[in-house]
Amino acid sequence: MYDIVIIGGGVIGCAIARELKRWRLKVALCERSDDVGAGASKANSAIVHPGHSAKPGTDMARLNVVGNQLYDQLCQELDITFQRCGSLTVAFDEDELPALESVYQDGLANGVPGMRLIDRDELLRREPNLNPEAVAALFAPTGGIVCPYELTVGLAENAAINGVDVFLNTKAVQVKRNASGWTVCTGQGDFDCAAVVNAAGLYADIFNNQVSTDTMRIIPRRGEYWMIDKSFDGAFRSTIFQLPGKMGKGVLVSPTVDGTIIVGPNAEDIDDRDDNTTTRAGLEYVYQAASRIWPALPRRALITNFAGNRAHLVRHDFVLGEAPGAPGFFNAAGIESPGLTAAPAIARELSAAIAEYLHASPNAEFQPCRPPVRRFRTMTMAERAAAIAENPAYGRIICRCEQVTEAEIRDCIRRPVGARSVDGVKRRTRAGMGRCQGGFCMPRVVAILSEELGVSPLQITKNGGNSIILTAKLEAVSREREAEA
Amino acid sequence: MNAIIPIDVLIIGGGPAGLAAALAAKAAGADDILILERENELGGILRQCIHTGFGLHIFKEELTGPEYAARYIAEVHAQGIPSQCDTMVIDITSDRLVTCVSAAHGLQRFQAGAIVLAMGCRERPRGALGIPGARSSGIYSAGTAQRFVNLDGYLPGRRVVILGSGDIGLIMARRLTFAGIKVEAVVELMPYSSGLKRNIVQCLDDFDIPLMLSHTVTAIHGKGRLTGVTISKVDADLSPIPGSERHIPCDTLLLSVGLIPENELSRNAGVDLDATTGGPVVDNRLQTSVPGIFACGNVLHVHDLVDHVSVEAAEAGRQAALAAVGRSLVAAESAVAVRAGDGVRGIVPQRINSETLTTTPVKLMFRPSSVRRNAVLVVEADGVPVHRVKKRILTPGEMVELSIKPDFFAAAKPVRELCIRCENS
Numbered sequence: 001m002y003d004i005v006i007i008g009g010g011v012i013g014c015a016i017a018r019e020l021k022r023w024r025l026k027v028a029l030c031e032r033s034d035d036v037g038a039g040a041s042k043a044n045s046a047i048v049h050p051g052h053s054a055k056p057g058t059d060m061a062r063l064n065v066v067g068n069q070l071y072d073q074l075c076q077e078l079d080i081t082f083q084r085c086g087s088l089t090v091a092f093d094e095d096e097l098p099a100l101e102s103v104y105q106d107g108l109a110n111g112v113p114g115m116r117l118i119d120r121d122e123l124l125r126r127e128p129n130l131n132p133e134a135v136a137a138l139f140a141p142t143g144g145i146v147c148p149y150e151l152t153v154g155l156a157e158n159a160a161i162n163g164v165d166v167f168l169n170t171k172a173v174q175v176k177r178n179a180s181g182w183t184v185c186t187g188q189g190d191f192d193c194a195a196v197v198n199a200a201g202l203y204a205d206i207f208n209n210q211v212s213t214d215t216m217r218i219i220p221r222r223g224e225y226w227m228i229d230k231s232f233d234g235a236f237r238s239t240i241f242q243l244p245g246k247m248g249k250g251v252l253v254s255p256t257v258d259g260t261i262i263v264g265p266n267a268e269d270i271d272d273r274d275d276n277t278t279t280r281a282g283l284e285y286v287y288q289a290a291s292r293i294w295p296a297l298p299r300r301a302l303i304t305n306f307a308g309n310r311a312h313l314v315r316h317d318f319v320l321g322e323a324p325g326a327p328g329f330f331n332a333a334g335i336e337s338p339g340l341t342a343a344p345a346i347a348r349e350l351s352a353a354i355a356e357y358l359h360a361s362p363n364a365e366f367q368p369c370r371p372p373v374r375r376f377r378t379m380t381m382a383e384r385a386a387a388i389a390e391n392p393a394y395g396r397i398i399c400r401c402e403q404v405t406e407a408e409i410r411d412c413i414r415r416p417v418g419a420r421s422v423d424g425v426k427r428r429t430r431a432g433m434g435r436c437q438g439g440f441c442m443p444r445v446v447a448i449l450s451e452e453l454g455v456s457p458l459q460i461t462k463n464g465g466n467s468i469i470l471t472a473k474l475e476a477v478s479r480e481r482e483a484e485a
Numbered sequence: 486m487n488a489i490i491p492i493d494v495l496i497i498g499g500g501p502a503g504l505a506a507a508l509a510a511k512a513a514g515a516d517d518i519l520i521l522e523r524e525n526e527l528g529g530i531l532r533q534c535i536h537t538g539f540g541l542h543i544f545k546e547e548l549t550g551p552e553y554a555a556r557y558i559a560e561v562h563a564q565g566i567p568s569q570c571d572t573m574v575i576d577i578t579s580d581r582l583v584t585c586v587s588a589a590h591g592l593q594r595f596q597a598g599a600i601v602l603a604m605g606c607r608e609r610p611r612g613a614l615g616i617p618g619a620r621s622s623g624i625y626s627a628g629t630a631q632r633f634v635n636l637d638g639y640l641p642g643r644r645v646v647i648l649g650s651g652d653i654g655l656i657m658a659r660r661l662t663f664a665g666i667k668v669e670a671v672v673e674l675m676p677y678s679s680g681l682k683r684n685i686v687q688c689l690d691d692f693d694i695p696l697m698l699s700h701t702v703t704a705i706h707g708k709g710r711l712t713g714v715t716i717s718k719v720d721a722d723l724s725p726i727p728g729s730e731r732h733i734p735c736d737t738l739l740l741s742v743g744l745i746p747e748n749e750l751s752r753n754a755g756v757d758l759d760a761t762t763g764g765p766v767v768d769n770r771l772q773t774s775v776p777g778i779f780a781c782g783n784v785l786h787v788h789d790l791v792d793h794v795s796v797e798a799a800e801a802g803r804q805a806a807l808a809a810v811g812r813s814l815v816a817a818e819s820a821v822a823v824r825a826g827d828g829v830r831g832i833v834p835q836r837i838n839s840e841t842l843t844t845t846p847v848k849l850m851f852r853p854s855s856v857r858r859n860a861v862l863v864v865e866a867d868g869v870p871v872h873r874v875k876k877r878i879l880t881p882g883e884m885v886e887l888s889i890k891p892d893f894f895a896a897a898k899p900v901r902e903l904c905i906r907c908e909n910s
């Protein structure tokens with residue numbers, strides 16, 4: 001029996017799980033995938049928004065600004081890279097100036113600190129690679145960048161250290177009332193609990209509609225991206241937004257904390273919530289639209305593309321708190337952008353409401369910090385020498401593009417809520433994310449996973465389910481063929 | 486941290502290039518040589534090339550990759566040249582300070598008299614092609630699949646489509662067929678294959694595997710494991726032709742879409758890179774723009790045949806030894822620039838010492854930019870044609886060698902630029 005069962009291990013579910021442990025509560029989190037952060041939380045723009053783009057008066061606007069402010073401390077506690085690189089919303093012709101002014105006014109209304117309109121000269125001095133047709137921009141110093149899956153993993157790991165039971169490969173199918181509270185039925189059995197948190201992302205409407213009279217419908221809205229090779233690190237200092245208008249919702253160009261550059265997204269409503277395929281047309285649109293910001297956008301340097309789906313609601317605001325007619329069932333639904341930014345604020349607000357509902361007492365043992373992750377890549381030469389002396393596995397580089405060592409890979413598998421698949425390792429360590437995209441390290445990562453998990457390499461997957469990497473042992477096939485002959 | 490270790494000739498990479506360079510450096514008088522290799526054995530990519538087709542030029546026999554490598558490795562051992570495996574070089578400075586790490590020796594730093602870059606090349610990944618579609622498992626570069634099969638003993642799938650007709654893809658088509666796997670097709674964007682003719686015959690034709698020229702993969706399907714690909718015909722601009730789509734069910738897609746020299750370390754060292762070859766710019770001594778740093782093999786430009794790698798590497802090793810032992814680090818000052826004209830791509834070396842040009846033959850290597858029949862290669866010195874060679878057939882899949890001889894330049898006028906171009910006869 002749990003006090004709370006959280007459905008969904010995205011950044012929202014994981015942030016709530018961690019925050020709930022500030023109270024003395026028994027918490028379970030069910031995630032249908034083999035890893036946390038495998039939904040929208042791994043495939044987004046990775047921007048910690050300043051908060052000028054949400055409509056004043058909405059929860060989105062409020063929680064965006066509060067969430068943004070919580071990032072420094074959160075990322076410090078969890079040892080997550082977070083950079084306040086600032087953001088620039090750019091007007092590319094005079095016609096766009098009124099729209100720029102209105103973003104500025106919204107920012108003021110939302111309480112975004114430190115914003116400043118800057119002229120073309122200052123803008124081009126800050127961003128020499130920007131399209132010189134730019135006329136003015138809104139600079140927001142609180143804009144930042146973070147690695148969204150690293151954050152989600154950090155939150156989950158810290159939640160687990162604080163006693164949250166994380167159940168992976170556990171798909172919730174039905175939420176029902178029982179005599180004393182709720183039952184969450186999953187593919188791995190039923191969980192009884194006093195309260196439910198619905199953080200199922202694209203599937204949150206399903207659970208809401210099972211229990212509440214106030215129904216909702218989530219529309220999957222796909223966004224596609226290109227990633228640019230690290231050799232262009234430094235091409236942009238800040239995140240560059242376009243104004244919504246002529247070119248649609250506005251494709252952005254931004255540095256990432258890993259030194260690559262991200263460009264995207266487009267926005268297209270689709271039918272299948274799990275469809276994360278990229279399309280030729282979508283990618284071409286993104287490329288063209290991003291060229292407006294960065295005319296010299298190098299096609300040669302595109303290292304990969306991906307897509308993520310927003311959990312869009314027509315009302316376009318977060319749905320937070322107890323669902324009407326369902327006491328103890330708490331929604332965190334419709335969490336589209338700026339949901340990543342708002343996550344710490346959503347978690348704080350929602351967990352306080354749940355604690356109050358359950359009359360919980362504070363947990364003095366809450367441990368907010370996660371043991372730091374040692375990364376060979378960012379160590380000085382002297383630190384590297386020391387690390388290898390202490391653990392020789394730091395001297396074996398497995399991913400040559402991102403310089404990830406065997407020690408880091410083993411560590412990320414052994415940690416609480418550790419990696420179980422090649423993608424899990426990739427998201428935690430960046431092994432396979434560089435310019436060769438795993439060509440070099442994948443066989444090695446498969447071997448380490450198989451060793452650490454004590455299973456055959458044939459059972460190792462890319463990202464759970466049937467996404468196996470290898471299909472047979474060579475001898476087995478030869479024997480089969482001999483038998484046939 | 487350990488003290489900096491001085492060394493005369495440091496060789497980065499223990500593949501065929503590194504091995505041949507080491508032997509030649511020794512023969513040229515260097516004694517203090519070390520080969521650094523990140524794998525657990527010497528031999529480079531040859532370790533996983535268990536097919537035959539190596540050594541026809543050098544040994545006049547058909548060897549497998551490991552056999553070819555073994556001959557060089559045995560000689561390296563016989564000569565007492567030390568090597569250190571399981572060691573990854575992570576940095577090279579323009580002052581030739583080399584940093585590497587290994588579990589056995591920790592972080593080491595070497596101050597080298599001369600360096601030979603012999604890191605080989607890597608395969609272009611899917612992302613670089615920008616093929617849209619699902620993020621299924623079962624998509625590998627051909628060399629990764631080759632490693633899985635030949636070194637690890639695992640099969641990557643049951644039903645395979647290969648995109649790109651580079652040699653590794655062709656070899657893998659046959660290798661997988663032998664292993665009982667169905668290879669549905671080899672799909673090639675260009676109207677010609679970039680692989681060797683003999684590989685097309687021996688790896689595809691002999692097994693009735695279709696080679697679909699002017700086609701490409703335009704979509705990838707499958708939520709977990711790959712379930713199929715869509716292929717389309719492309720027009721003259723290489724754009725997919727709408728309506729020509731065809732679905733091929735398969736659980737594996739191998740990519741053999743090009744190789745890129747491993748140029749991260751070269752870049753760290755401040756070596757100028759050639760945008761076409763992807764490798765360093767070198768002079769006729771195979772010295773890069775940084776004095777004392779030499780390059781050879783696939784890290785310099787992607788070769789078709791290992792025999793050519795060995796020959797090239799021997800020259801790099803010799804020059805490195807001369808530079809290190811004689812402490813004669815000379816920059817290529819009065820150099821003649823070599824330029825690729827019409828129909829020619831990626832000439833190596835890119836610079837020739839002016840004196841050498843008029844005294845010694847210099848071998849140029851390059852590729853034609855398209856298939857040409859009955860073509861003429863024209864050598865121009867400062868815009869004036871000085872030599873012409875007829876070629877019955879030129880294809881981008883086969884590297885061309887052209888010897889530039891002193892007698893091309895009868896006049897006493899010093900040459901500033903050489904240009905090689907290709908015209909129809």
Ligand SMILES: Cc1cc2nc3c(=O)[nH]c(=O)nc-3n(C[C@H](O)[C@H](O)[C@H](O)COP(=O)(O)OP(=O)(O)OC[C@H]3O[C@@H](n4cnc5c(N)ncnc54)[C@H](O)[C@@H]3O)c2cc1C
Binds near residue numbers: 008223311335
């Ligand atoms: C294209 C795009 C760009 C974005 N850019 C930004 C940005 O730059 N800045 C920003 O602040 N925000 C951005 N966002 C928004 C942000 O990514 C999301 O708000 C946030 O990731 C939502 O987190 P979540 O946990 O609600 O959803 P998800 O990450 O989708 O998590 C939901 C989880 O629930 C699981 N689940 C679903 N059904 C079940 C079930 N039945 N049982 C068990 N588990 C289940 C899923 O597997 C998934 O892991 C963007 C979103 C998208 C799509």
Ligand SMILES: Cc1cc2nc3c(=O)[nH]c(=O)nc-3n(C[C@H](O)[C@H](O)[C@H](O)COP(=O)(O)OP(=O)(O)OC[C@H]3O[C@@H](n4cnc5c(N)ncnc54)[C@H](O)[C@@H]3O)c2cc1C
Binds near residue numbers: 652656788
């Ligand atoms: C599938 C395939 C089929 C082929 N078929 C034929 C054929 O039939 N006939 C033929 O003649 N040729 C063939 N070749 C070509 C031949 O194998 C290559 O030309 C040759 O291996 C290139 O030698 P190299 O030493 O430059 O590179 P490699 O063999 O790649 O060696 C480079 C070495 O450097 C090491 N290295 C790289 N970076 C570092 C670092 N940072 N620190 C330490 N070490 C490092 C690598 O581990 C590697 O061992 C084939 C190649 C392939 C891949």
